[in-house]
Amino acid sequence: MMLKIDSLEFSIGDFNLGPLSFQLEEGGYLAVFGPSGAGKSILMELIAGLRMPKGGKIIIDSVDYTFSSPKSRPVGLLFQDYALFPHLSVFDNIAFSLKILKNSKTQIDMRVNMLSEYFSIEKLLKRDIGSLSGGERQRVALARAIAHQPRVLLLDEPLSALDEELRKGAQETLKNLKNSGQTIIHVTHNREEVEGMATKSILLGQGFIKSVF
Amino acid sequence: MRFNRSFNFTYLIFVLLGAVILIFLIAPLLGLFISLKAPEFFFTLSDKQVGESIYRTLFISALVTIIASFFALPLAYILARKNFPFKGLIEAIIDLPIVIPHSAAGIALLGFISRDSLLGSLASSVGLNLVGSPIAIGMAMAFVSIPFLINSARDGFTAVPVRLEQAAETLGASRYRVFTQISLPLAKRSVISGFVLMFARGMSEFGAVVIVAYHPMTTPVLIFDRFNSFGLDYARPVAAIFVAVTLVLFIFLRIYQKK
Numbered sequence: 001m002m003l004k005i006d007s008l009e010f011s012i013g014d015f016n017l018g019p020l021s022f023q024l025e026e027g028g029y030l031a032v033f034g035p036s037g038a039g040k041s042i043l044m045e046l047i048a049g050l051r052m053p054k055g056g057k058i059i060i061d062s063v064d065y066t067f068s069s070p071k072s073r074p075v076g077l078l079f080q081d082y083a084l085f086p087h088l089s090v091f092d093n094i095a096f097s098l099k100i101l102k103n104s105k106t107q108i109d110m111r112v113n114m115l116s117e118y119f120s121i122e123k124l125l126k127r128d129i130g131s132l133s134g135g136e137r138q139r140v141a142l143a144r145a146i147a148h149q150p151r152v153l154l155l156d157e158p159l160s161a162l163d164e165e166l167r168k169g170a171q172e173t174l175k176n177l178k179n180s181g182q183t184i185i186h187v188t189h190n191r192e193e194v195e196g197m198a199t200k201s202i203l204l205g206q207g208f209i210k211s212v213f
Numbered sequence: 214m215r216f217n218r219s220f221n222f223t224y225l226i227f228v229l230l231g232a233v234i235l236i237f238l239i240a241p242l243l244g245l246f247i248s249l250k251a252p253e254f255f256f257t258l259s260d261k262q263v264g265e266s267i268y269r270t271l272f273i274s275a276l277v278t279i280i281a282s283f284f285a286l287p288l289a290y291i292l293a294r295k296n297f298p299f300k301g302l303i304e305a306i307i308d309l310p311i312v313i314p315h316s317a318a319g320i321a322l323l324g325f326i327s328r329d330s331l332l333g334s335l336a337s338s339v340g341l342n343l344v345g346s347p348i349a350i351g352m353a354m355a356f357v358s359i360p361f362l363i364n365s366a367r368d369g370f371t372a373v374p375v376r377l378e379q380a381a382e383t384l385g386a387s388r389y390r391v392f393t394q395i396s397l398p399l400a401k402r403s404v405i406s407g408f409v410l411m412f413a414r415g416m417s418e419f420g421a422v423v424i425v426a427y428h429p430m431t432t433p434v435l436i437f438d439r440f441n442s443f444g445l446d447y448a449r450p451v452a453a454i455f456v457a458v459t460l461v462l463f464i465f466l467r468i469y470q471k472k
Contacts, residue, residue: 077380097385
């Protein structure tokens with residue numbers, strides 16, 4: 001199993017998450033549903049290493065990442081508000097992780113060009129983040145999140161900021177990403193968003209798994 | 214009667230009241246230049262002591278601002294991002310130089326660097342007399358002006374969304390890299406503003422500097438010295454030249470800051 005969450009627990013104030021246990025196979029698409037306050041975003045942040053759990057395990061490719069720093073995890077996270085860096089161009093946003101990994105300039109150019117073609121954002125590469133529309137931002141954020149080829153891509157309400165028309169296009173993009181073999185966890189409160197894509201679904205309610213289907 | 218959006222009696226009163234403040238700020242400076250007498254002014258322009266003091270003042274203030282930033286920016290970042298016991302107390306200590314009289318700050322510093330003190334005796338053991346040295350001037354300038362850099366930078370770092378720093382971390386950035394590539398560039402405007410304020414406040418300092426180092430003279434001390442020894446006519450041209458230099462610098466820095 002590629003991703004294994006085992007008895008994961010977290011507490012903040014009065015809110016308790018878990019113990020949660022689930023698994024995801026390579027290339028799988030896990031949809032995590034639940035109302036606001038169910039702990040969906042916290043679960044994403046725990047897997048990404050932005051919060052540390054009280055107990056349990058986060059295993060990716062048989063390696064225990066439970067208490068590892070975010071930078072050492074083979075994970076990409078698409079934030080709900082995309083969290084693009086406003087002082088960097090589209091190109092530099094996508095290339096951010098590649099520069100940290102000390103890729104050569106040629107490698108960076110190749111990877112960014114490949115991703116920009118894949119997400120149809122070739123013409124945006126020199127643009128400032130502030131000049132992008134909602135749909136463009138989402139595609140740039142996706143390209144940035146997978147630029148360093150993470151083993152697991154975490155999507156935190158990726159379509160919630162888009163209108164109906166843009167949402168359909170973005171769903172197509174996610175479908176293509178899934179078909180390319182990317183392992184994905186998609187958090188949403190809207191089941192329609194993941195119809196035809198999810199290989200497994202979890203319903204989260206007040207910090208506990210209510211059902212798996 | 215038709216309502217006129219562009220005219221409002223309250224705004225008119227506010228504008229008039231605000232104008233009083235502007236006149237209060239501009240009038241003395243304007244008076245300083247208008248009352249200048251040409252012979253004294255040109256004589257002062259060629260006065261080596263004046264030129265040296267201006268260079269010394271600007272150089273020491275700029276240098277202490279740069280040196281202080283290595284300590285002030287990390288502290289500002291910690292204050293912006295972390296909550297810890299006695300944080301309020303630390304913030305109050307940082308603001309202390311703003312509220313205490315600067316002559317008192319000078320006295321405190323003098324005790325800290327005189328030969329009887331630990332720092333002073335350490336310095337004199339390597340042949341360095343801190344009192345009356347450019348180092349003392351720099352310390353006095355830094356003491357009274359560092360809160361401006363810390364507070365401005367802290368406000369800038371606070372305004373950077375934590376989400377962006379987290380995004381950088383998930384993309385493989387270390388905490389240090391997050392600071393240098395995300396937090397610092399995004400807080401740039403506030404940090405530069407802090408640099409300008411600290412530099413400006415440092416070079417204009419008189420009270421603390423005059424106590425720890427009457428000589429070598431900074432320009433504010435020289436203005437006081439000329440006034441005390443020779444009177445207003447000799448102090449005025451030095452003051453006018455220093456004000457002109459600082460105004461030009463300040464305008465340039467403001468323009469750069471807005472870019």
